[in-house]
Amino acid sequence: MLPEMMLKVTFTVDGDEYCVDAWPDLSALRTIRDVARHPRPRRGCEMGLCGSCESKVDGIETRLCQMTSASLDGVMIETPPPRRSMFAV
Numbered sequence: 731m732l733p734e735m736m737l738k739v740t741f742t743v744d745g746d747e748y749c750v751d752a753w754p755d756l757s758a759l760r761t762i763r764d765v766a767r768h769p770r771p772r773r774g775c776e777m778g779l780c781g782s783c784e785s786k787v788d789g790i791e792t793r794l795c796q797m798t799s800a801s802l803d804g805v806m807i808e809t810p811p812p813r814r815s816m817f818a819v
């Protein structure tokens with residue numbers, strides 16, 4: 731039984747399907763990374779300023795830190811490819 735405040739949300743990130751219990755007002759970025767434990771999208775300022783978390787949500791560029799977890803239900807998220815490190819060999 732879920733606490734009253736939590737929602738069950740189902741979404742897809744880079745082809746992986748998730749169904750998790752989420753706090754509706756928590757950012758989508760936090761739910762994807764901290765609850766679903768998907769390693770991407772990237773985390774940055776979490777204030778909508780840096781663009782690190784920008785991903786395609788149903789084909790539309792979206793800053794996931796500015797989206798609520800309640801809006802995650804039924805969406806398909808596509809994260810940008812990982813950046814190449816300038817220190818990679």
Ligand code: FES
Nearest residue numbers: 774775776781795
């Ligand atoms: S983490 Fe900086 S814009 Fe989302």
